Amino acid sequence: MRFRSGPLQKERAMPIQTENLHIAALRPLPAPAALAASLPRDEAVSRTVADSRAAIRAILAGRDDRLLVVAGPCSVHDPAAALDYAARLAEMRHALSDRLEIVMRVYFEKPRTTVGWKGLINDPHLDGSDRIEDGLPLARRLLLEINRMGLPAATEFLDPILPQYFADLIAWGAIGARTTESQIHRQLASGLSCPVGFKNGTDGGVQVALDAIRSASRPHSFPAITAEGRAAIATTTGNDACHVVLRGGHGGPNYGADHVAAVAAAAAKAGIEPGIVIDASHANSDKDPARQPEVIADVAARIRTGDSRIRGVMLESHLVAGRQDLRDGQVPVYGQSITDGCLGWEDSRALLLDLAGAAATRLRCAA
Ligand SMILES: O=C[C@H](O)[C@H](O)COP(=O)(O)O
Numbered sequence: 001m002r003f004r005s006g007p008l009q010k011e012r013a014m015p016i017q018t019e020n021l022h023i024a025a026l027r028p029l030p031a032p033a034a035l036a037a038s039l040p041r042d043e044a045v046s047r048t049v050a051d052s053r054a055a056i057r058a059i060l061a062g063r064d065d066r067l068l069v070v071a072g073p074c075s076v077h078d079p080a081a082a083l084d085y086a087a088r089l090a091e092m093r094h095a096l097s098d099r100l101e102i103v104m105r106v107y108f109e110k111p112r113t114t115v116g117w118k119g120l121i122n123d124p125h126l127d128g129s130d131r132i133e134d135g136l137p138l139a140r141r142l143l144l145e146i147n148r149m150g151l152p153a154a155t156e157f158l159d160p161i162l163p164q165y166f167a168d169l170i171a172w173g174a175i176g177a178r179t180t181e182s183q184i185h186r187q188l189a190s191g192l193s194c195p196v197g198f199k200n201g202t203d204g205g206v207q208v209a210l211d212a213i214r215s216a217s218r219p220h221s222f223p224a225i226t227a228e229g230r231a232a233i234a235t236t237t238g239n240d241a242c243h244v245v246l247r248g249g250h251g252g253p254n255y256g257a258d259h260v261a262a263v264a265a266a267a268a269k270a271g272i273e274p275g276i277v278i279d280a281s282h283a284n285s286d287k288d289p290a291r292q293p294e295v296i297a298d299v300a301a302r303i304r305t306g307d308s309r310i311r312g313v314m315l316e317s318h319l320v321a322g323r324q325d326l327r328d329g330q331v332p333v334y335g336q337s338i339t340d341g342c343l344g345w346e347d348s349r350a351l352l353l354d355l356a357g358a359a360a361t362r363l364r365c366a367a
């Protein structure tokens, strides 16, 4: 068949673009190995990471009767304030180390319900310029400094490529409520070197976390990048240190004794270690930081009676209580969260002491 000449034929002769219709730019990132070479891990840092991972594994498996405590800001937006907080937390870690394994929440990646600031790696200048190339070295430098204080770090893994840049500095990882059901994140967890907590879903469903643990404990093969920054197929061995983190859901909190018993029973039925971490924040405190002490008081009371299923707790805590909004890239209050509200330092300190007391009582019960 012959085409008619005219405008239609001209249109057909043009190549039809089907790719990059919504891509505004692609900027190269340095390879993970290049970043690690410019910001290397020394032996002391490696020791802090490795020792804490081993301690957390032992706590989760019930071989160490201490309590894991993951405490720190909802997100890091100011490295100076994070280091100020870290210095205080490091002191508490050393003072309470016979009862608590304290790890700092150093969260750089924020999963948003719709849109919002995505964290220090994505937008380190807090102004929407999204200079990930600046955020990665900032994050790695901060993790090195925190580990150098002898304080191990915990983070949420959100992007599947970024762990290559800093996962060597992380003692405990979380997969968040919005991504626990994602196969990509389960695969990622199967290859991470640290213990990983899977949050229950935002709707409160715990089954997705149990399914995630089963999935992440198995080997997977999936696309990834190498340390040299090349596309590759990663084949993992599976991660045997995954566990549930209860964070409440749309129906309300799930830190109570009945919930914990039900989750432990479901885990046992699925052949999963029943060690549970309770997040005092998020839907367990209806996102009101002032309610975290209520949650911790309840959980600590149960730990005092010897409840060994609760192996860890998480607190959202910063230097200054509450939260603030970013104003034109400016942060009005030093040491206050720009994402979810946090407890202030003095209240956080009091909770750490209470948890240490509860863990000591449980240790005596077990002896
Ligand atoms: O912990 C952080 C937040 O709860 C999470 O990132 C969702 O935040 P958003 O609902 O404000 O987007």
Ligand SMILES: C=C(OP(=O)(O)O)C(=O)O
Pocket: 074, 107, 111, 156, 175, 176, 177, 178, 199, 247, 282
């Ligand atoms: C986003 C977080 O939690 P969740 O996934 O439970 O909402 C968080 O801990 O920062």
